[in-house]
Amino acid sequence: MFDYFRIAGPLVRLLEAETAHGLTIRLLKSGMVPRQPAFDPPALAMHLWGRDFPNPVGLAAGFDKNAEVPDAMLGQGFGFVEIGSVTPRPQPGNPKPRMFRLPEDGAVINRMGFNNEGMEAVAQRLAARRRAGIVGANLGKNKDTEDAASDYEKGAARLAPLSDYMVINVSSPNTPGLRALQGRDQLEALVGRTRAALDAAVSQSPPPLLLKIAPDLAWEDLADIAAVALAGGLDGLIVSNTTVARPETLRSANAKETGGLSGAPLFESSTAMLRRVYELTGGKLPIIGVGGVASGSEAYVKIRAGASLVQLYSAMVYEGPALITRIKHELVDLLTRDGFTSITQAVGYDHREPKP
Numbered sequence: 374m375f376d377y378f379r380i381a382g383p384l385v386r387l388l389e390a391e392t393a394h395g396l397t398i399r400l401l402k403s404g405m406v407p408r409q410p411a412f413d414p415p416a417l418a419m420h421l422w423g424r425d426f427p428n429p430v431g432l433a434a435g436f437d438k439n440a441e442v443p444d445a446m447l448g449q450g451f452g453f454v455e456i457g458s459v460t461p462r463p464q465p466g467n468p469k470p471r472m473f474r475l476p477e478d479g480a481v482i483n484r485m486g487f488n489n490e491g492m493e494a495v496a497q498r499l500a501a502r503r504r505a506g507i508v509g510a511n512l513g514k515n516k517d518t519e520d521a522a523s524d525y526e527k528g529a530a531r532l533a534p535l536s537d538y539m540v541i542n543v544s545s546p547n548t549p550g551l552r553a554l555q556g557r558d559q560l561e562a563l564v565g566r567t568r569a570a571l572d573a574a575v576s577q578s579p580p581p582l583l584l585k586i587a588p589d590l591a592w593e594d595l596a597d598i599a600a601v602a603l604a605g606g607l608d609g610l611i612v613s614n615t616t617v618a619r620p621e622t623l624r625s626a627n628a629k630e631t632g633g634l635s636g637a638p639l640f641e642s643s644t645a646m647l648r649r650v651y652e653l654t655g656g657k658l659p660i661i662g663v664g665g666v667a668s669g670s671e672a673y674v675k676i677r678a679g680a681s682l683v684q685l686y687s688a689m690v691y692e693g694p695a696l697i698t699r700i701k702h703e704l705v706d707l708l709t710r711d712g713f714t715s716i717t718q719a720v721g722y723d724h725r726e727p728k729p
């Protein structure tokens with residue numbers, strides 16, 4: 374298959390990062406980007422929350438904030454797409470520039486600040502699409518909303534009927550006060566209220582509700598989150614969002630920009646956290662592993678550490694969408710190497726057996 378990104382990619386990367394992203398969305402919307410040939414062998418299928426994922430590799434939130442191109446991205450080979458973060462009202466986000474490439478580090482820093490068109494515009498787009506393929510909605514809060522939980526209630530009520538899963542995002546570093554919602558008391562109330570809104574909106578088999586957490590939480594906080602998650606109300610966790618940490622190894626000129634760091638330098642810490650969350654929840658709650666996945670072997674490490682599904686965003690900035698099919702081929706090879714016939718057998722395997 375011709376990889377048009379080999380030619381278009383270097384040209385797109387000459388543009389400022391957010392301009393390049395806007396152009397990419399426009400190209401995807403225009404239908405000019407060819408679909409990837411389908412590659413979803415049975416070994417990669419994952420059945421979760423009553424849904425059939427054709428493969429475990431998803432598009433992370435933030436790429437398609439306004440649900441403009443979920444089907445085009447499913448056509449690039451993703452097993453599922455997460456749109457958002459969406460807030461109840463439209464908001465402009467932070468001043469530009471607010472997205473930075475760190476090419477020497479295979480990383481990105483962003484301080485977008487939940488720029489999005491608001492839940493009504495997103496709901497109308499989701500309602501207009503033919504319901505095929507798994508599309509989840511990631512909820513955020515407006516910057517100026519005092520009662521944070523009320524924004525998640527609104528988002529859940531409006532988008533639950535149109536989404537295959539819902540995410541409470543309390544882990545973006547670019548909305549003041551947002552990450553404080555990860556504390557135990559606040560979180561219990563937030564999850565309870567969002568759950569109630571979701572169940573009221575869709576009484577017959579409501580979509581599963583997930584919580585997306587930050588990689589900068591202390592180990593003690595993780596125990597609280599696991600306790601809230603296991604107490605009911607949540608169906609899964611997403612580990613993790615971007616980090617405010619700046620590893621000393623970063624070499625790129627943009628390394629000192631304020632915001633959340635994603636991509637390769639996030640892989641180790643987000644995977645360590647995923648491993649710990651799997652232990653704390655005893656493998657009872659499905660986890661989506663995200664942070665620095667750029668190859669099949671990194672996806673596989675997350676799966677063996679406890680992820681039922683994985684997501685990525687930053688690696689696509691550098692490698693283009695052909696990366697998705699590459700990752701899937703590599704995953705099949707790794708499963709075969711280790712004697713697994715299905716990805717489901719590999720989920721959390723590191724916790725059961727010594728490494729081969």
Ligand SMILES: Cc1cc2nc3c(=O)[nH]c(=O)nc-3n(C[C@H](O)[C@H](O)[C@H](O)COP(=O)(O)O)c2cc1C
Binds near residue numbers: 545585615663666
């Ligand atoms: C430009 C940009 C915007 C993002 N926006 C969001 C967002 O709106 N909501 C969210 O939950 N995560 C957002 N993320 C975080 C990603 O979903 C993901 O958790 C993170 O980038 C780590 O994955 P990666 O290393 O594969 O990029 C954003 C990431 C980037 C790079």
